[in-house]
Amino acid sequence: MTALPPGSTIGILGGGQLGRMLAMAAARLGLKCHVFSDSSGPAFDVAAAHTVGDYHDLKAVRHFAQSVDVVTYEFENVPRATAEAAASVRPVRPSVKALEVAQDRLVEKTFIAGLGLPVAPFAAVDSEDSLLAAVKQLGTPAILKTRRLGYDGKGQARIKSTSTTELAEARSSSGRAPAILEGFVNFQFEVSVLVVRGIDGTECFYDVPLNTHKNGILDTSAVPAPLSSATRTKANEIAGAIADALGYVGVLAVEMFFVGEEASAPLVVNEIAPRVHNSGHWTTDACLVSQFENHIRAVAGWPLGPADRHSDAIMTNLIGADVNEWASLAATPGTAVHFYGKNDPRPGRKMGHVTQLLPKSADVDG
């Protein structure tokens, strides 16, 4: 396929801050964006066109797809029927298959393990009996996660024993929904790989950040993570293998646990996100071409841009009232500020982020 020339329109399903940053990156390339969302959101302010519609209104979705040249999405819970309706009219990138895999933790873990890549030991849970069997099989501690619609630690329960009360509580706290039990990974820290795969299968990788969380929400991403070059290569190989297996187009985030350089599997895959990712926000300020621009380049069939980092960076999310410090943050030397234009700084809501740039350091093993 030929690349979409400047002036073409990218359709984005989802109107949040990721859509906003995608639309801003697209604008730099002379591409327009049309955002479809079920409510007004941060992306609307910066897109050439927007439509408020129900994701389940497939007629409206098809109508939207007709108005654009290619469709992408900025959240992984786009209903399957919505993505398929769009795909019946225009190419959807990344594919519906990537959504399907990422939307269900059991399908996701089975898919990744099937590629011979390391994941936490896991078992399907759909009743109290199967939970007990799974806990006996995997041992404690273990984590019960709902298969669908869980993110940022929501829909999860830690299990420390096989006591009937504890298991019943864990099942009820996850709404008795179909779930997966995972063995506990004793990790040193968490990292993520952001791989971009072009329409011709070319791949490029951003440097791996170390991610910390607060109250289950990403707090900071600092690059580079202190990994040996062999482990960094391994991290990229794992993410690249997943992207290849999905025939992926765009940015794919692969979250991993770092267990230790001496471990037989130093990296264990936790989950994938078929979209640009919060742990890659630093790329806007520390790389020539950001994750957002590279996602747009990939879905528009363009050559990928260089993902090299010119600086070290620490990205910190502004959650809820953190954003009230906007004036002093804007005055901090060496710091880029990003505000999403949301009005209501509710606790737990992502309102913006700041990226502190530092001189590029040497890699840990030279």
Ligand code: AMP
């Ligand atoms: P998730 O929603 O899968 O990203 O999980 C949220 C957080 O829970 C992760 O960022 C980890 O800190 C922790 N976690 C999830 N799964 C495991 C596991 N199998 N072992 C240890 N910690 C985990």
